[in-house]
Amino acid sequence: MDAKDTPSLTLHQKILGDIERKIVSGEWPPGHRLPFEVDLAKSYDVSRMTVNKVMTQLARSGLIERRKRSGSFVSLPRVQAAILEISDIEAEVRSLGRPYSYAILSSSVRRMEDTDVADCDIPETSEVLDVTCVHYAGGVPFCIEERLINLSVVPEARAGTFETSPPGAWLLKQAPWSTAEHRIFAVNAVGGLPKLLNIPKNAACLVVQRRTWSELGPVTHVRLTYPGEQHSIVARFAPAGPSSDRS
Amino acid sequence: MDAKDTPSLTLHQKILGDIERKIVSGEWPPGHRLPFEVDLAKSYDVSRMTVNKVMTQLARSGLIERRKRSGSFVSLPRVQAAILEISDIEAEVRSLGRPYSYAILSSSVRRMEDTDVADCDIPETSEVLDVTCVHYAGGVPFCIEERLINLSVVPEARAGTFETSPPGAWLLKQAPWSTAEHRIFAVNAVGGLPKLLNIPKNAACLVVQRRTWSELGPVTHVRLTYPGEQHSIVARFAPAGPSSDRS
DNA sequence: TCAGAAATAATGTATATACATAGAGTGGTG
DNA sequence: CACCACTCTATGTATATACATTATTTCTGA
Structure with a gap:
C-alpha cells in the first residue's frame, strides 16, 4: 500500500x-x-x-x-484552496455530451457609462464593445454572456461581429491576459432573464463575473449567468496540487 | 520598465x-x-x-x-484556472470586520438514509453525526451549515456537542483530509431557509457543497448556504500562481 | 528508395561542493 | 539582570559536473 x-x-x-x-x-x-x-x-x-x-x-x-x-x-491547514477551472463554454457544453450552438443578441460600440457595473475598472473615457449572447446546449439555453471589451487595449475587436463564434475564445488568442478575477454569486432571475434562459421568473441563477487584465490594462469584463440548479461549478483539490512534475 | x-x-x-x-x-x-x-x-x-x-x-x-x-x-492557454480559497467561516466573517457568533440548531447521531443527498458517498450502513448550525456576522445570519460527519472515520466526533465552537475547524484538526471536492450552485430559498437566513422567500442563495476524504475514506459532507447577493466567492489568478517562492 | 541503426542535441535528474543568510543560543560585560 | 556581540546551525542559492532519457536527424546498407 x-x-x-x-x-x-x-x-x-x-x-x-x-x-x-x-x-x-x-x-x-x-x-x-x-x-x-x-x-x-x-x-x-x-x-x-x-x-x-x-x-x-x-x-x-x-x-x-x-x-x-x-x-x-x-503547516496548519488554514484556508482550503481548490483549483477552480473555468473552461471555455463551448468545451464545457461539449464535455456534457450535448451539441453546442450560439446566438448573438446585441453588439455595439459605445463609451463607458455610469450604468455599467460599478466594480468594472475600465476608465470612463474608454470605448468598449458591448456584446450580449446566449450559449445553447442542445437547443436549451445554457448561459447568458454579457461582455464588455476594452477597445483601447484590444482595438482589433472593433471589427469583430462575433456572428458565428463567441468572443471568449477569440479574445483569449488575441489578448492573452496576465491576471484574472472571478466573482461568483447567486441572483434571482428578473427582467429579460427568465425568458432568455427559459426559466421561471425569480428562479435562482448562478453568476460568474470575470475581469481580466493584460500588461496594457483591463481587457474585458464578462458576466455569465447560468440557470441555477441546472449548473454547478466543481473544484477538486488534492494536497500538493499537480504534485507530479512532468517526467 | x-x-x-x-x-x-x-x-x-x-x-x-x-x-x-x-x-x-x-x-x-x-x-x-x-x-x-x-x-x-x-x-x-x-x-x-x-x-x-x-x-x-x-x-x-x-x-x-x-x-x-x-x-x-x-503553451497555449487552454482552461482558465484560478485558485479558489475557501477559508474558515469564522475567519471569513472576521476579515469583513464583523463580530462572529454561532448557534447550533440540531445535532444527532443516526444512520445514513435514502433521504440524504444522493451524491454523498458515505456508505449506507455508516453511522453519521448530523449537525446543523447557523453562523452570524454581527447578529445577521451569514450562512447555514448542514454537515454530516462519518463516524466510522472520525469516531471522536460522537462525543462532540459543538455547543460552543463549530465543527469545521475542529474537524480540520482532527481528521486532516487529503482530497476535497467543491460544488457551487444557486438555489431558491424554500422551506425553513428564508426564516433562518432572514431573507425573503424564494430569494436566491449560493450553495457550496464540500465533500472531503482522508486516507480512511469519506470524512464529511457539508452544505453551506449563503444569502445570494450578499455573499460572493472571489478567486484570483495570476500566471505562475504564487510565483514568488518564499525567500 | 526506404528501413533500421547510429549519432546528435536537447531536456531531466542527481551529486558534491561552496558560500550566503538568518535565527536561536551563548557568553561576556555593564 | 539586562543587553549586546558572537557563534553555530539549518536552510537558501548557485555552480560545475556527470550521466540518463528521448526525440530528431543522419547515415548506412540491402
Whole structure:
C-alpha cells in the first residue's frame, strides 16, 4: 500500500510522495518538525540537494513551512484552496455530451457609462464593445454572456461581429491576459432573464463575473449567468496540487 | 520598465520574472520556442542548473511545455484556472470586520438514509453525526451549515456537542483530509431557509457543497448556504500562481 | 528508395561542493 | 539582570559536473 515499487519514479518524486503521505495521513500532524535535510538525505541515501528540491516543492505547495536555523514544520491547514477551472463554454457544453450552438443578441460600440457595473475598472473615457449572447446546449439555453471589451487595449475587436463564434475564445488568442478575477454569486432571475434562459421568473441563477487584465490594462469584463440548479461549478483539490512534475 | 533593480531578488527569480513577463505580455506568443537552456544560461551568465530550475517552475505552472530534443515552448492557454480559497467561516466573517457568533440548531447521531443527498458517498450502513448550525456576522445570519460527519472515520466526533465552537475547524484538526471536492450552485430559498437566513422567500442563495476524504475514506459532507447577493466567492489568478517562492 | 541503426542535441535528474543568510543560543560585560 | 556581540546551525542559492532519457536527424546498407 505504501510507496513501494512504482519503479519509474525519480528519487525526489518518491521522497515527495512519502512525505506528502505522512502529512496528509496525519502521521506528521500540523506543527510537527520534520527531519533536517541532512538527516533525510542520509536516511534516503541521497544528496542534500535532492532533499532540498523536495522540501522546496512542499513549501511552495504550502504543505510545510521552513524556518532557518529551526527546521521545517508541517503547516496548519488554514484556508482550503481548490483549483477552480473555468473552461471555455463551448468545451464545457461539449464535455456534457450535448451539441453546442450560439446566438448573438446585441453588439455595439459605445463609451463607458455610469450604468455599467460599478466594480468594472475600465476608465470612463474608454470605448468598449458591448456584446450580449446566449450559449445553447442542445437547443436549451445554457448561459447568458454579457461582455464588455476594452477597445483601447484590444482595438482589433472593433471589427469583430462575433456572428458565428463567441468572443471568449477569440479574445483569449488575441489578448492573452496576465491576471484574472472571478466573482461568483447567486441572483434571482428578473427582467429579460427568465425568458432568455427559459426559466421561471425569480428562479435562482448562478453568476460568474470575470475581469481580466493584460500588461496594457483591463481587457474585458464578462458576466455569465447560468440557470441555477441546472449548473454547478466543481473544484477538486488534492494536497500538493499537480504534485507530479512532468517526467 | 523591465526587470530593473529590485536588488534583493535571487538570480532565478529575476530570470523567472523576465520570462513570465515576456510570455504574458505576448512578446513570446503561444507556440513560440524559447531559447535553449544553455543559451539562456550564457546570456544571463549563470549556470544551466539555475536556468533549469526556472524552466521547471514555468513548466509546473503550466506556462510552458517542454519537449526533449526539441526545446521549450510557450503553451497555449487552454482552461482558465484560478485558485479558489475557501477559508474558515469564522475567519471569513472576521476579515469583513464583523463580530462572529454561532448557534447550533440540531445535532444527532443516526444512520445514513435514502433521504440524504444522493451524491454523498458515505456508505449506507455508516453511522453519521448530523449537525446543523447557523453562523452570524454581527447578529445577521451569514450562512447555514448542514454537515454530516462519518463516524466510522472520525469516531471522536460522537462525543462532540459543538455547543460552543463549530465543527469545521475542529474537524480540520482532527481528521486532516487529503482530497476535497467543491460544488457551487444557486438555489431558491424554500422551506425553513428564508426564516433562518432572514431573507425573503424564494430569494436566491449560493450553495457550496464540500465533500472531503482522508486516507480512511469519506470524512464529511457539508452544505453551506449563503444569502445570494450578499455573499460572493472571489478567486484570483495570476500566471505562475504564487510565483514568488518564499525567500 | 526506404528501413533500421547510429549519432546528435536537447531536456531531466542527481551529486558534491561552496558560500550566503538568518535565527536561536551563548557568553561576556555593564 | 539586562543587553549586546558572537557563534553555530539549518536552510537558501548557485555552480560545475556527470550521466540518463528521448526525440530528431543522419547515415548506412540491402
